[in-house]
Amino acid sequence: DEVSDFNEQVTPNLVLEYAMWASEISPFDPMEQSVHHFYGKAFQVDERPNTRMIKEYPLAGHPPVMTHIFRHNNGNLIIGCKGALEGVLSMCDVPQEKKQQILQRGEAYAAQGYRVLGVARGHWNNDSFPETQNEIPCTFLGIITFYDPPDPHIPEVIRSFYDAGVDVKMITGDxxxxxxxxxxxxxxxxxxxxxxxxxxxxxxSELAAVVQQTPVFARVNPVLKLRIIEALKQQGEIVSMTGDGVNDAPALKAAHIGIAMGKRGTDVARGAAGLVLSKDDIGKMTDAIYLGRRINSNFLKAIRYIISIHIPIILLVMFPAFFNWMPGMLFSPVHVIFLELLMGPTCSIVYENEHTPVSDLSRPVESGSSLLQRSQLGITVMQGLMIAAGCTAAGFYAYSHNLNESAIRTYVFTTLVLSNILLTLVNRSFKKSIWHTIQVKNRLMPWMLSITLLLLIIIVYVPQANQIFQVIPLKPAEWVVPVLLAVISTGWIEIWKLFNTRK
Structure with missing residues (x-):
């Protein structure tokens, strides 16, 4: 019943000594490092240089136990055993009543958040050693406990995971x-x-049925860790696994995103993981999650924009074959190249810098879903068709007023460029209105739209540009039709947003 607190006073102790013999010679685990540290402070005579390990039984069994056998320079054997309390007790000849008392003491420490290990001394006289450590008779020496308090910022980090819609699960052998x-x-x-x-x-199948509703898994070995990861994946979850030990390697490899600790992680864990945290700070993981969702959101906006604006270009190039009132060459290569030069920076630079609301970032991206859902693709195609219809209506207006081919081309081209400007604005959000999104800062947006409008004015009013694009100058009153049709062909989505958000 003797209790020693090595943080208060370090004295020689058999439990500490044999816990050291059962630890790695050059430990990587913080617990084993502390055992070696306190052994060096407690014992005036350090026996470690006078011994060599001749047999090692790695961590095995359920509950897991490990045993090391050393040969002292004087010829004696030193056998240290440590591991899960139940596992160590099963290797020792301890009366059942005493065993229950020891287990209760261990549970009491565990309830306070301590890591609890049993320590035993092995006995063996033969030169050949058994195949398994369980065949070595042992004497139970006691319990050694460790307290590794969580970093003060960890509760905030865990809360940030929940706020981001990430379910957190603890998988441990404790x-x-x-x-x-x-x-x-x-x-x-x-x-x-x-x-x-x-x-x-x-x-x-039974594990898959309960794994999502279970936040804590205890007394879990590497094989079971792997089963838990596979069960979560079977339920359609995107699984990220963090770990630092050799025993974590299979689960790290199986997870969609295996994350190893860079400082205290083993080489095996780092090799199995897809991502290594150089400073062991999981607090940055939520930043990475939000960044990924922001990239996904902005990429989706760019994709929808590029699909919508290409539809009218393709259709307007084809329409002269079906409508004899249109110029045979409505758009020449120079028109298409100009439009592509406008669309490229818009989707790759402007939308990349879009701000994404925190409310949107807090919603996980649906796992296994395609980039564009059917409903989203339908709206995107409809936007393109409406712009094509608006441009066609502008051209027909010019034709019905007996204007020449250059005028028809001017009306169609001007409507298309104006529609491109408005499409860029309305597609910033498919939930919030343009009156809201226009107040959200994007320093590149005004520059891109201003340059587009300036280039359109140059094309329409500079004679040299008129010749290249085969258009004519428009009188101020003649801008009304292209502007009005551009507003109608792109602005209808604002009404759709209004009704869709009310559902």
Whole structure:
């Protein structure tokens, strides 16, 4: 029943000594590093230089245990065993009543958020060693506990995940009590906890049925971690897995996004992951999520814009074959090249700098869905068809007033360029009206639209440009028809937004 707190006073202790022998010689794990640190402070005579490891039983079993065998220079064997408390006790000859007391003590520590390990000393006299560590008789020495408090900013990070629509799950090999205590400290939901023994008894379909509603998984080994990841993927979830140990590698590899720690992560974990956090700061992950969603949102706007504006160009090039009142060559290559020069920067630069509302960023992108849903594609195509109809109406207006081919071309071309300007504005959002989005700052938007309008004026009024584009100058009153038709052919979407947002 002796309890030693090495943070208060470091004294020689058998539990500490054999926990050190059961740890790696050059530990990477912070817990094992602390064991070696306190061993060096507690023992005046350091026996580590006088020994060499001759046999290692890696972490195995359920619950997992590891054993190391050293040969001292004097010929004696030193056998250290540590691991899950139940696993270590199963290797020791401990009366059942005493075993229950030890387990209860371990659960009490675990409920306070401590990592709890059992420590034992092994006994072996033969030169050949057994195939498994369970065949080595051991004497139970005691419990060693570790407290690694979460960083102060972790609760805020977890809250930011939930705010971003990301479901957070804890998968650990610790006691359920430890896992739930840490979950409460960090703000992870604790409405349910599933243990490794329960998962082992479940089929894949049974696990898939409960995995989404379970936020905490305890006493989980690497194989079960992998099953949990696969079950989440089976439910259509996009799964990101963070880890730093060798045991995390299979799950890191299986996840859609495996994220390893750069500082404290093992080489195996970093090799299995698709992303490495150089500073081990998961707080930046929500920034990456928001950036990805912003890129996806703006890319979608650009795609819809480029589809909508290409439809009237294609149709207007074809229409002279069906409408004999149109000029045979309504658009020449110079018209198409000019329009492409306007559309390129609009979709690749202007929309790239669009601000995305936080409310939109908080909604996850639907997994497995195509870039454009059928309803979105339908609206996008309709926008293109309406612009084509508006341009055709402008040309027919000029024809019905007995204007020549150059005038018809001018009316059609002017309406199309004006429609392009208005389409750029209305497509900034398919939920909020143009009166709202026009107040959202995008420093490139005014420049792009102003340049477009200026170039249109130059084409219409500069004689040299008239000749190149085969258009004529428009009187001020003649701008009314192209402007009005451009507004109608693009502005109808504002009415659609109004009714669609009320649903």
């Amino acid at each position: 006691y359920p009590e430890t896992a739930l205590a840490i979950a409460r400290q960090t703000g992870i939901h604790t409405n349910a906890c599933l243990q490794g023994t329960d998962i082992q008894q479940m089929s894949d």
